[in-house]
Amino acid sequence: MWWLDLDNQRALSLPETHIDESANIHPTTTLDTTAGPIYIGRRTKVCAGAFIYGPAYIGDDCMIGNFAMMRGPITLGNKVRIGFATELKNALIGEGVAIGPQCFVSDSRVDQHAYLGAQVRTSNHRLDKKHVSVVIDGQTIDSGREKLGCWIGEHTSIGIQCIILPGRIVPAHSLFAPRIIIEKNLPPGRYRIKQALESF
Numbered sequence: 525m526w527w528l529d530l531d532n533q534r535a536l537s538l539p540e541t542h543i544d545e546s547a548n549i550h551p552t553t554t555l556d557t558t559a560g561p562i563y564i565g566r567r568t569k570v571c572a573g574a575f576i577y578g579p580a581y582i583g584d585d586c587m588i589g590n591f592a593m594m595r596g597p598i599t600l601g602n603k604v605r606i607g608f609a610t611e612l613k614n615a616l617i618g619e620g621v622a623i624g625p626q627c628f629v630s631d632s633r634v635d636q637h638a639y640l641g642a643q644v645r646t647s648n649h650r651l652d653k654k655h656v657s658v659v660i661d662g663q664t665i666d667s668g669r670e671k672l673g674c675w676i677g678e679h680t681s682i683g684i685q686c687i688i689l690p691g692r693i694v695p696a697h698s699l700f701a702p703r704i705i706i707e708k709n710l711p712p713g714r715y716r717i718k719q720a721l722e723s724f
Contacts, residue, residue, distance in 0.1 A: 526675045526693070527658070527667055529633055533599040533616045535581040538563050544584075550574070560596055589625065601636065614671075618678065632673030635696065641684040646673040648690055658691040659709055667691060674706075 541561040543549065548569040553576065555562055560579025564570065568582055573591040576582075580594055583602035588594070593611045601619030606612070608625040615629050618636035623629060627640055631648040634640070648671045650656060656672040658665050674688045677696025684702045688694060693709045700706065701716035 525658075525660075525665070525667070526633055527631075527669065527672055529616055530597075530614055530631065533581075533597055535560070535563075535579040535597040535599045538579055538581060541578070544568070562596075565602070583619070607642065615673075624684070630673050631669075631671050632675065634676045635678035635680075637679045638676050639681040640676075641682060641686070641702065643685045644682050645685075645687045647687060648673040650690060656691040658693070660693075677712075 538561040541557050543564045544566045546566045547564045549564065550570060550572040552572045553570045553574045556577045559577060562576055562578040563581045565582060565584035565586065567584060568586040570588040571590040574588050575593045577595045579596040580598040582600045583604065585602055586600055586604045588606045589608040589610065591609045592606045595613040598612055598615055600617045603620045604617055605622045607623060607627065610623055610625060610627040613630040616633045618634060620637040621634050623640045624642040626642055627644045629646050632646045653670060656667050656669055658667050672691050674692045674694055676694040680694055680696055680698045682700045686700055686702065686704045686706065688706045692706055694706060695710055695712040698712045699714045704715060704717055
């Protein structure tokens with residue numbers, strides 16, 4: 525079950541806080557280790573006004589944009605880019621992922637080299653407060669969680685202002701045009717809005 529990966533991410537096994545000497549951390553950054561340690565790798569840049577709350581593991585050669593907020597547990601692979609004012613919470617982010625400005629990614633897994641355009645939102649709870657269900661191989665499975673986002677596959681690009689509903693699996697090697705609401709699991713492909721969601 526992919527959501528169990530969130531419980532086993534690297535940030536949760538950190539022994540102590542470590543900031544590599546080659547990292548560039550702006551003096552207005554907030555690093556809060558109250559709830560857990562923070563690791564920041566080689567040559568990673570954290571821009572002005574960013575907030576990082578541990579536990580958090582940030583790999584090498586990453587860039588955390590101005591006023592980004594990261595609420596642990598958070599694990600970022602190498603060469604991840606996080607845009608201005610984006611918020612991450614309980615997220616597992618693969619190597620080479622780019623997440624644009626003003627996104628919200630929560631209780632979610634994003635695999636390597638995925639791209640999220642500006643203002644992409646992962647919805648992570650149901651309005652009726654029931655557990656989030658996940659469909660796998662045609663079977664509906666109760667995740668046992670009131671909060672669960674999505675799994676975005678590798679090398680997938682998601683356009684500006686897309687919304688992903690709770691528990692969805694976004695296919696790898698796919699492209700989603702702007703403003704799509706991803707309401708169900710879909711096969712790999714290229715998708716756009718034209719009255720209803722369709723492939724192109």
